Amino acid sequence: MSVHILGIRHHGPGSARNVKAFLEELQPDIVLVEGPPEADAILQWAGHEGLQPPVAILVYQPDNPQHSCFYPFADYSPEWQAISYARKHNIHVRFMDLPLTHVFGIEQEQQAGVAAAEPEIITETFNPHTREAAKDSTTTIPGASLPAMEEGPVYSDPIAHLAAAAGYDDGERWWEHMFEYRRQPEQVFEAVSDAMQALREELPVKDNRMEQLREAWMRKLIRQAEKEMFQRIAVICGAWHAPALQQMPKQKEDNDLLKGLPKVKTDCTWIPWTYSRLSYASGYGAGVPSPGWYDHIWHHPDDDGVRWMSLVAKLFREQQQDTSAAHVMEAVRLANALASLRQFSRPGLEELNEATLSILCNGEPMLMQLIKEQLIISNRIGSVPADIPRPPLQADIEKLQKKLRMPQTADFKDYMLDLRKDTDLERSIFLHRLDLLGIHWGVRYDVSGKGTFKEHWRVQWNPSFSVDVIEKGTWGNTVVTAVTQYITDSAQQTGTLTEVCNMLESAIPAELPDVVDILIQRINNLAAASGDVLQLLEVIPSLVNITRYGNVRKTDAALVMGIVESMISRVCISLPAACTSVAEDAALELLDKFMAMNDAISLLQDEALTGDWQHTLGQIAANPQTAAVIAGYATRLLLDFKVMEHDKPANAFSVAMSTANPPGRSAAWLEGFLKGSGSLLLLDESLWSMVQNWVSQLENDIFIQVLPLLRRTFSNFTAPERKKLGEKVKSGGGSQPAVTGTVSSDIDENRAEKGIPVVMNILGFFDTSSHQKMK
Structure with missing residues (x-):
């Protein structure tokens, strides 16, 4: 009976090649792999032709799907090669990491105690050095980075000690040249184990309870395999754990450590993964810097750079860059010369990149970004068989994706949808429904031009969407059912009128009539109970925009108009009082809502509503307690509506800009009056004269005080307007005194x-x- 511990680097092509060669020579009768034991039941799919890496095992809590873990595998992952060997030779294969049923249970206990604990005594979470950038409670495992040191020189991981001793400034680069590029696998695992043993003994690593539990569980499964009388046991684990599995403590010590661990219910499945999510850039702690390059050297280990440079040349030609065979030959020659100078057996990615930059890019680093995205990282996505058990909602989404010819892709893809075409309309409806569910597969962009019959969507599949799909699957087994139940519940739970209106605005293009009816009723109830005129101001423009979907979406806009009319009536009654005694910041915020409200009423083209709005503007403009900037804008709107008598604008302007008023108030009134356009000053000489005379009579200290307001006012004008106003000042236009004959006097x-x-x-x-x- 023999146990063989193979310490590896996760997602390392050299480690994968060494593992494969070792297993073929050893011919074990059981293989133990670092991974979640819950997934043993789905390892049967590993040999299926439809399961093509990169893929990942997703383990999650059914009652809290956002609390989940990913175990990614590439074709060149040592764990994947060990699993594939076991499936191919029909021998036992098991995962041996600490079950996530315990990991999640421990994390729940820790989270429950966080509120009462001080920050410095909060215990660590599972495998913290590999935890993905925080997104809810999602974790990506397994880990490649090693525990950080608490004392001594600062390195990213203990491997950096070995790299520094060998003259490298980067531990990853040293590991690649020592193990990933090595072609002679003899005694490589013994060397890795000895190096890790020395590091564990010499470096002051902080005790990590979770890591102790993981290693204790691994030893437990090794002992279990021995008890089952397996004669040749192969163990594939992260290099850091190898010494802990070779030097077995007493079984009682491990049993005491593992006793009484909390448990929660978990479930698991296979999902597609992407190379971009396998890279460091994604925040994956166990990621690799160049998954596309690793894939290349896995499938073409003897490449001296010719094949790689050919791929670079092909990419450049697709981008209309002049690249010849001579460029490729010279770049390969330079890469091999660099490798020889550095005493490497063959060029690595660093040498190839330097040669590419010098020869193919002519020293222009911008083109290297294209190589990084398309080749070094790559946009490859894996696939899983259609008959793998999966949540019903996920199956329905995939069915619709296939029907609409919208495959999941690792790279983004643009769709310009013409809503007058049936297929494009169905695609739009599908994307809007997913968006309502919180699955943001597609991002919508504005389309230039008039009309509402076109939509521009950019779609890009993210493996983490699988968690969102599982979470939303609790609301229904199909997209329609799930989004209906989810939005209905969300609308009942929220008391915010703005949120419900946003839901309605999204539900109409999603063509969910039942949801629309529920949301309209909810909006009506909230609006009737709301006394906040500002909230009504905020939602009216969006509701008015909803009516524009009537032509293309075949939606009855009359369903919304009744609510809009009622809201506008309440706004017209309450708005004058809301504009009084308002601070400057609040007045500016209210002014933006004011403008949107006016645009919405103009869009409706309703004579009665327009009349009510004009009457409200008159009350606001005439009230001396109204915030100055709002009073000025209300006066301007009355002038635009042409409802003021011929001498009223000049009178209002004269009163507002009078020296009896504080200069700051006059400047604020002017800002509101000129909001949006400087054409009035260009066309109306009397107004221009009054503004110029008012500015010219300001004392220096007062002028300095109001200058920021004036600058803000004129900065909102268009560049041609500002230019013409400057020319008018330069030429002395309007310098004559204001015409007083236009102002009547009964004194x-x-x-x-x-x-x-x-x-x-x-x-x-x-x-x-x-x-x-x-x-």
């Missing part, structure tokens, strides 16, 4: 003269007794 000058002595006396200038003498 009795004789009566006014009698009050002058009293006013002057109050101001302390002279006595009333001397008035006649001075006169």
